[in-house]
Amino acid sequence: MTQIARIKEPRPERRLQAERLIGGQALREAQALRYAVFSQEFDARLQGAELGLDRDTYDSHCSHIGVRDLSSGQLVATTRLLDHQAADGLGGFYSEEEFSLHGLKGLQGPILEIGRTCVHPAYRNGGTIAVLWSELAEVLNQGEYRYLMGCASISMQDGGIQAEAIMQRLRERYLCNEHLRAEPRHPLPPLDLPHNVIAELPPLLKAYMRLGAKVCGEPCWDREFQVADVFILLKRDDLCPRYARHFKAAV
Template sequence: MTQIARTRDSSTAPRRLHAERLMGATALREAQALRFRVFSAEFNATLHGAELGLDMDDYDRHCVHIGVRDLNSGRLVATTRLLDHHAARRIGRYYSEEEFKLDGLAHLPGPILEIGRTCVDPAYRNGGTIAVLWSELAEVLNEGGYRYLMGCASIPMQDGGIQAAAIMQRLRERYLCTEHLRAQPKNPLPSLDLPSNVIAQLPPLLKAYMRLGAKICGEPCWDPEFQVADVFILLKRDELCPRYARHFKAAV
């Protein structure tokens, strides 16, 4: 099932946003092109497929890709990809395991779904767009009976790590939990001493995960290709925040 939502931008007519599975080579190329535009512009990332204007890797063909389309323009404006435990077993690992040693992963009870490469067109970064994307994620969670959602959320490092250090001070106090899984970064960030009163805004996607009820499972990993600090997040399905659980329908 997909969802169509109407949102309004301050300078345009009402938007009709449609959640969908991105099926076939053409739709996948749309997702890869959107990822390229966002990641190259915002992070100056080194991307495989850049010569084609795409962000692509070997995981893509093993993932379910979902997205949000503006029906007024036909443009794909948000996307993410989902790798389940069956696909990870075929590949030999989850994507997150390239950056983290995940102690306890094998002992998590129930099916696991990994989310990654999430991005939203800058002109559509509002609660309405992410809610439509979450609605399609909920459908995948429901269909597969997944008990855990995990993945990485990125913090830009163009400032030398000040934002990441300030955000981590906040996350450790409120959202750190290693009860179910401990994520040990393979490439830890250099230590950076900051006064306790230095604050920074959470990136929108990281904030969205925290609002859903996700926890971080350890310290961040430095990703030199994307020039970001990646934070490993874990969301237990039956611990979804009630305020946002409506996006996930029967998933709770």
């Protein structure tokens, strides 16, 4: 019997670098990555789908950052940032379309909203997130923002079982209304779920919790993206020391 040797090909070297995404071409790269991730994983109904893009009116008012694999030139992670001044010009933050944010006007200090964060499936590891966080840290420090806020999504394609199981964990450990209370405009449908049902936190939500972020209320049902959005708030002073090295001057 002939023996066939299976030789495992070495993984191509990855050289990841964070960058500010400036200009129309860079923005379209981010929108294309967002479309690929959101449409495939959530079957989301996206503006710009006919062009293979995820785009909305907020994009032109946000700054965009990303992570690029220099070995291939491919953009592999991205997020967008909206500060309080730009939000005032728009009439509010993107999160306010989904939540009534009680206490928002009482927060002392500049605020930065993070959103539309996504990572290419082949690059979902701590290294990619760390590179993205390092660039986010630069933005936070340059703007001297005191609060970082935004949403993290949980798929609703299973009818909400995963979302409710995750919320049971979040309510016990991470729920905090001390600074702000987020009231969802479209709450999730009620679901009676046993407490022994366990679900893994999505990587982005887990990353926020590790940074020291708190959940400020119940999730909102985003029907277009078919996800449950959890509103998170990170106070700069409460940043987890373990991850402070990514946010050099943040503590």
